[in-house]
Amino acid sequence: MAQRHRDHLPEDFSERSLAQDVRAGLTSSPKTLPPKWFYDKVGSELYEEITRLPEYYPFAAEREILLDHAAEIVGAASCRHLVELGSGSSEKTRALIEAVLATTPEGEQAAYRAIDVSDSALHAAADDLAARYPTLDIETVRADFEHGLAQALAVDEGEVFGGRLVVFLGGTIGNQAPDQRAHFLTTLRSDLRAGDAFLLGADLVKSPDVLLPAYDDAAGVTAAFNLNVLEVVNSRLGADFDAADFRHVAVWDAEHAWIEMRLEAVRDVHVRIADLDLEVDFAAGEQLRTEISAKFTRERLQAEFEQAGFAAAGWWTDRANRFSGSLWTPA
Incomplete structure (x- = not known):
């Protein structure tokens, strides 16, 4: 592919x-x-x-959410095209990729776009995914999504993959100060199309x-x-x-x-x-x-996303309620 x-x-x-x-x-x-x-x-x-x-619970807790709920998340997003911000090794994303592949109708195309600043990480992850999932359409994009989000998410003319699920895992959003986070969410909202959704991995207050x-x-x-x-x-x-x-x-x-x-x-x-x-x-x-x-509460995330123009579409936690996966759609 x-x-x-x-x-x-x-x-x-x-x-x-x-x-x-x-x-x-x-x-x-x-x-x-x-x-x-x-x-x-x-x-x-x-x-x-x-x-x-x-x-260190965050990595295992988020992986648990994805393994337990990937099919539910992909079903709620109704997507065949995954886009991952800060993709790194793309290891945890495999559960979502497998759920997309399992639900893509015969004759239609499942796709994955990995966005990262590291060329070496992108190529290593792409080679691994291509070997694991030979029917998956894979695109790697070297970009700084903090300052070039619109460019990283741009869709080529004639590109049709159905709705996109933009994924931001690892609790990385917590590394942003509140004003940076507000800017990121507002920019993201302006770059999403009808039918797109956004999946966020965020650590919880404890x-x-x-x-x-x-x-x-x-x-x-x-x-x-x-x-x-x-x-x-x-x-x-x-x-x-x-x-x-x-x-x-x-x-x-x-x-x-x-x-x-x-x-x-x-x-x-x-x-x-x-x-x-x-x-x-x-x-x-x-x-x-x-x-x-x-670290976040569900109420805090809801308020920040609503302020940026999103509507809640799903909420999942690991079994110990330490970490969250939340789904948001353009309001």
Whole structure:
């Protein structure tokens, strides 16, 4: 079956984006770095290890939802075309793909479009899916959906696959601040057509006794994952961070209903970032925020989606009610 690739990003997109984010984040107060830079080769391997930790429930909980309810979700969306934002390995999406294939009438075409900024991740996932599902029409799109959503979701003239189910998994929406999330949902709503639907994976508010260990495990894997972002800046921008100068911190912010991951300087630190001609000082105890991970209630999601012009079309949780999958359609 057809396998196509489109690239909407310049070759140096990742390098320019990292430089912009590091300069802006390390010269702001408080200092920040966006979590997308966690995922170099080492960071991706550490994240895979995190998903297997007993404390880290989100990955397994979302996979449980998809395995248990994929057919119901696809039936409610009435779709034959899946579009995944931030697709990565596309591993959890297989349950949805299989449900689409099972319900596509003979003579009609099921399709999957994977959207990600990583060329290597897209090609690896596409090759795997093509081998598993030879009748599936596969398209990979290298795009930054945070800033180029309309381009990533664009439909070619004459392209007809029936309704689309746009999928955004992993609780990644929780990494967006409220104003970013509102902009994303409003933009998404304007880019959907009649008959399309949107499936969101979002983590739910729960006791800090459950949340905090998920981001600060006893084995220290999450700490290593967090500290590795300093090595990313070192290797790609010629910085001289020493990971021993920082420690991993996870904090539950009850007011905003989110976890913050931070790196705290254990002593006064001076860092030079050669490629940016930038020098940065950290006072002992100063913290660099590397991630927010917002947690939601059903009511909060309903309010945010309605504000953006969506109507609720389905709600599922894992058996322990830790994580949610919710379906939304243009109102």
